[in-house]
Amino acid sequence: xxxxxxxxxxxxxxxxxxxxxxADSGFTFSKYWMSWVRQAPGxxxxxxxxxxxxxSEKYYVDSVKGRFTISRDNAKNSLYLEMNSLRPEDTAVYxxxxxxxxxxxxxxxxxxxxxxxxx
Amino acid sequence: QTVVxxxxxxxxxxxxxxxxxxxSSTGAVTSGYHANWFQQKPGQPPRSLIYSTSNxxxxxxxxxxxxxxxxxxxxxxxGVQPEDEAEYYCLLYYPGRVFGGGTKLTVL
Numbered sequence: 001x002x003x004x005x006x007x008x009x010x011x012x013x014x015x016x017x018x019x020x021x022x023a024d025s026g027f028t029f030s031k032y033w034m035s036w037v038r039q040a041p042g043x044x045x046x047x048x049x050x051x052x053x054x055x056s057e058k059y060y061v062d063s064v065k066g067r068f069t070i071s072r073d074n075a076k077n078s079l080y081l082e083m084n085s086l087r088p089e090d091t092a093v094y095x096x097x098x099x100x101x102x103x104x105x106x107x108x109x110x111x112x113x114x115x116x117x118x119x
Numbered sequence: 120q121t122v123v124x125x126x127x128x129x130x131x132x133x134x135x136x137x138x139x140x141x142x143s144s145t146g147a148v149t150s151g152y153h154a155n156w157f158q159q160k161p162g163q164p165p166r167s168l169i170y171s172t173s174n175x176x177x178x179x180x181x182x183x184x185x186x187x188x189x190x191x192x193x194x195x196x197x198g199v200q201p202e203d204e205a206e207y208y209c210l211l212y213y214p215g216r217v218f219g220g221g222t223k224l225t226v227l
Contacts, residue, residue: 035216037165045157045165045208047216059215062120095164102153105170106210112164 002026002108004096009113016086020113022079022096027108030074035099035106036081038092038115046092049081050099064090086117121145123211125219130227131199139222140191141209147190148211154192155210156185158203159221165208169194201226 008020020036036048049060049070058070069082079096094115098108122144131137141154148154156169167176169185172192182198192209204226209219 037218044206044221045159045210045218047210047218050215061215100170101212102171104176105153105155105167105174106157106165107167107170107176109164109166 002098004098004108004110006094006096006110006113009094009115011116011118012086013119014087014117016117017082017084018086018115020081020083020094020096020115022110024077024079024098027098029072029077029079033099033101034070034072034079035097036070036079037095037097037106037109038090039095039112040089040092043092048094051079083115086115088117091115091117121213121217123209123217123219125207125209125222127220128223128225130225131196133199133201133226135199136195136197137199137224138188139194139196139207139209139224140188141193141211141219142191143211145213148187148192150187152192152211152213154185154187156183156192156194157208157210159206159208196224199226 003025006022035050051070067085071080093112095112096110097106124142153171157165159165168179173185184195186193207222
């Protein structure tokens with residue numbers, strides 16, 4: 001079964017840092033672009049970042065540029081999101097997503113991990 | 120800042136047909152925006168229904184279809200079922216991706 005499992009969420013103070021992880025199973029992780037998508041409580045979806053299979057291309061939403069870094073370790077079938085200088089507005093459920101672009105869209109989603117930024 | 124706009128809410132009767140739309144602040148939505156549609160029910164992650172404007176996944180019910188309509192991306196549900204009540208999001212490709220604000224579909 002194709003599956004993504006996020007971890008690393010939690011409560012952090014404003015200005016703090018957190019590292020999210022996403023582990024895959026059931027597919028060849030190294031062959032796919034991957035995205036992070038977040039959803040603030042009671043709000044809609046927001047695309048956060050995307051990374052190419054070989055890490056040669058990375059893109060971010062403007063609101064996280066310079067604060068968040070997406071990375072991956074294909075040997076460990078893992079995706080990461082390093083989040084620094086966190087703000088209350090970063091509070092959200094963060095989803096790891098297999099992103100096949102125009103080939104098959106965002107077709108596999110994890111269950112999400114919750115990040116709360118509060119003092 | 121690019122904004123993608125959807126109807127905030129729509130109501131449809133069981134067995135009816137409804138069309139949800141997705142507009143871009145940059146102008147007409149074309150096939151180059153590779154519109155995606157997602158369904159999300161409370162407490163669950165989103166589920167992809169449509170990619171690249173009109174392509175379905177193996178799990179997408181036949182009653183869902185995607186198209187371009189009047190300069191917007193559109194998701195049409197024909198023969199709506201009670202279980203289709205959910206939030207629906209569109210996604211457009213720019214440099215990066217942008218989600219619409221979502222449409223809450225009520226089946227009543």
